[in-house]
Amino acid sequence: MNINGILAIYKFEMNRTRRTLMQSIASPVLSTSLYFIVFGTAIGSRMGEIDGVGYGAFIIPGLLMLSLLSESISNASFGIFFPKFSGTIYEVLSAPVSPFEIVAGYVGAAATKSLIIGVLILLTARLFVDYSIAHPFWMLGFLLLTALTFSMFGFIIGIWANDFQQLQVIPLMVITPLTFLGGAFYSINMLPEPWQSLTLFNPVVYLISGFRWAFYGISDVAVGLSLGMTLLFLLTCLGLIWWIFRSGYRIKQ
Template identity: 70%
Template sequence: MNLYGIRAIYLFEMARMRRTLMQSVASPVLSTALYFVVFGSAIGSHMVSIDGVSYGAFIVPGMIMLALLTQSISNASFGIYMPRFTGTIYEIHSAPISYVEIVLGYVGAAATKSILLGAIMLATARLCVPFQIEHPLWMVAFLVLTAVTFSLFGFIIGIWADGFEKLQIVPLMIVTPLTFLGGSFYSIDMLPPFWRTLSLFNPVVYLISGFRWSFYGVADVGLPLSLGMTALFLVLCMAGVRWIFRTGYRLKS
């Protein structure tokens, strides 16, 4: 294992975060804080509790998960796309470093940035609405597992994209709508039977449900199912990355 190579990629990507603090940290934290103020305080004060949890507190896990998914994808996709765009990806290929070590460096840095952002947003939410975390270890586990999984997904998008526009297509056109429709602002139990059944085909439902359970002990689907779906997506992403490096898809041309 080339730890020096992994460390070099990891530190380079983390340094990019320090250079773009306003874009990578301040902007998502500010936008999420506005969600808490508008939905949690203004609208939440006129709504009844959901599953015994105040509305302002109920949306906290969903809002953190929304930011975590989008930032994990964005950090990882941009991190691997830039070496392809500038041509430095060939220097990485010629270095004595395996594809596993390359992925560990890029995905590890993207997941770290997302987890740090999630922690900052958790502290910010605490200033806006009161809430408790009943299962802190499970909360951390879901946070880390989701960050790693979607950083891998973002890595795949960064390889697939052949322009800056495509880097934003999946997060904006697919992930964000699925997150809003996945129970970020409501429980899917509140939906009519048809729409509730349809929502179960949305993979983000399982992420938000498991994460919310770690906070309040309530969930739309069972914890084992939430973990299983997240683990399944992780395995699929790992298989996708392995296929990319085995075939050289968009890496050797």
């Protein structure tokens, strides 16, 4: 394995983040903080508990997942799209690095950025809402697994997109609505039928439910099912990336 090649791509992407700290790190943390102020402090103080958890604390896993999904996709998609857009992707493809090492560099950097943002959001939430973490090991596990999975998904979007407009279509038109409808601000058990059953077709429900279980020991679906769905999506992304490099889809064409 070419460790130096992976580190070169990884360091290049992380250096780009350091040059744009306000846009890459500060902006998503500030945006999520506004949610904590409005929903956690202002509205949450006037609402009752959900499954024994205060509303302000209840929405923390959902808000964290919202930021994690969007930032993982955004970082990874732009990271691979810009070299493809500028033509420098051919320098990467001609270098003595394998497809696995290319993906490891770009996805690793995107996941690292997302994890940094996630930790900062958790620390910021403490300023507005009192919360606890019942299963810290599982919380970190879900955090890492989600960051890696959706960084891979973002990598696929970056390969697929032909322009900057396409780069934003799936995150804005698909992922964000699915997150809001996936129980970020409520428990799906509060929904009447048939909406409760229909919501189970939303894959983000399983991510938020598993993450909330790691915090408070409560979930809308079984935690094993949440973990299984996340791993299934991870394997699907791996399969698509393997096919992209094998076929040269929108890379060598």
